[in-house]
Each structure stands twice: as structure tokens, then as C-alpha cells.
Amino acid sequence: MKKIRAAIASKNPAKINAVSNVLKNMEWTVDLSAIDADSEVSAQPFSQQETRQGAVNRAKNALGEYDFAIGLEGGVYEMEGILFLCNWGALATQDGHIFTAAGAQIPLPEEIADGLRNGTELGPIMDEYANESGIRQHKGAIGILTNGLVNRGEMFGHVVKLLMGQYQRHSD
Numbered sequence: 001m002k003k004i005r006a007a008i009a010s011k012n013p014a015k016i017n018a019v020s021n022v023l024k025n026m027e028w029t030v031d032l033s034a035i036d037a038d039s040e041v042s043a044q045p046f047s048q049q050e051t052r053q054g055a056v057n058r059a060k061n062a063l064g065e066y067d068f069a070i071g072l073e074g075g076v077y078e079m080e081g082i083l084f085l086c087n088w089g090a091l092a093t094q095d096g097h098i099f100t101a102a103g104a105q106i107p108l109p110e111e112i113a114d115g116l117r118n119g120t121e122l123g124p125i126m127d128e129y130a131n132e133s134g135i136r137q138h139k140g141a142i143g144i145l146t147n148g149l150v151n152r153g154e155m156f157g158h159v160v161k162l163l164m165g166q167y168q169r170h171s172d
């Protein structure tokens with residue numbers, strides 16, 4: 001069986017679990033490492049482009065000697081005066097390919113949008129809004145806003161599948 005060494009460019013358990021849950025169902029033996037890698041964008045990305053760039057930079061900065069590295073980045077963007085949550089992923093390979101894909105988007109309540117426009121990061125805003133702590137590490141904003149129907153790990157798991165499908169087609 002093919003042995004793969006992969007990296008996820010984050011120490012956030014929601015992201016690590018998203019990647020490990022997808023990779024463990026692949027027909028490979030995968031050795032997954034969670035490493036810190038700079039997104040090189042603001043701590044709170046404020047556009048689709050900046051969020052996607054953060055995912056790409058994480059994947060590139062984490063690649064090192066791994067077969068591939070995955071970067072996952074959450075952000076927000078404005079459309080018609082409404083702020084939306086957006087989520088991007090990138091997969092960097094040793095032969096120089098960068099695959100990208102996007103995940104769920106959902107409108108943010110004005111109360112949350114106001115905090116973001118005042119320069120506060122979504123993580124602390126969500127903790128205060130839901131009166132819980134560490135939301136970004138498990139259910140995520142998506143979990144709160146979907147009343148628990150979708151959590152951040154599942155949501156990023158879908159993005160990881162979009163990336164892995166592109167990687168497999170490229171590798172076949």
C-alpha cells in the first residue's frame with residue numbers, strides 16, 4: 001500500500017480532524033503531521049482572495065519534505081452590504097502544483113458583522129456571541145449559525161475532499 005507523508009498547516013483540532021478523517025479513508029497509509037505555517041495574511045482575512053491566499057501560503061510554507069501539505073483558512077467577505085463567512089483550502093505538492101477549493105459560506109448576523117468591522121477577530125466574537133469558549137477549535141461559526149447541523153470539522157472535511165480529488169486525478 002502506498003505510504004504518504006502529509007502535513008496540515010495548523011494546530012487547530014477542527015482542521016487537523018478534518019484532514020485526518022478524510023485521509024484515513026484513503027487507500028494509502030498516511031503519516032499526518034500538524035505544523036504551524038504562516039498564512040502571511042491578516043489574522044482576520046477580509047475577502048475571498050485574502051482567505052484563499054492564506055490557505056495557499058500555509059500549504060506552501062508547510063510543504064517542506066512532505067508529499068503534500070494542506071492549508072485551511074477561514075475568513076469573511078462583503079456582498080451587497082452583508083458580511084459572509086467563507087472557507088478556503090489549498091494543497092501544495094512536491095512537483096509545484098497548488099490545488100485550491102472553497103467550502104461553505106453563510107451570512108453573518110449584523111451583531112457579529114459589527115464586531116468584525118471594528119477590527120475584532122471572528123473567533124472571540126463568536127465566543128462572546130454564543131457565550132462559549134474555543135468555538136473556533138470545534139463547532140466553529142458555522143456550527144453556531146447552522147444550529148449545530150454542520151460543524152467546522154465536517155465543513156473543512158468537505159473542502160479537504162475537494163482538494164484530495166484534484167490531487168488524486170493529478171497523481172493517477
Ligand SMILES: O=P(O)(O)OP(=O)(O)OP(=O)(O)OC[C@H]1O[C@@H](n2cnc3c(O)ncnc32)[C@H](O)[C@@H]1O
Nearest residue numbers: 010012043044073074075121122123136140141142
Ligand atoms: O489555528 P488556525 O489554523 O490559525 O485556525 P483559526 O481558528 O485561527 O482560524 P483561521 O486562522 O483559519 O481563521 C482566521 C480568523 O477567522 C476566525 N475564524 C474563521 N473561521 C472561524 C470559525 O468558523 N469560527 C470562529 N472563528 C473563525 C478566527 O478567529 C481566525 O482568527
Ligand SMILES: [Mg+2]
Nearest residue numbers: 039043044074
Ligand atoms: Mg488563525
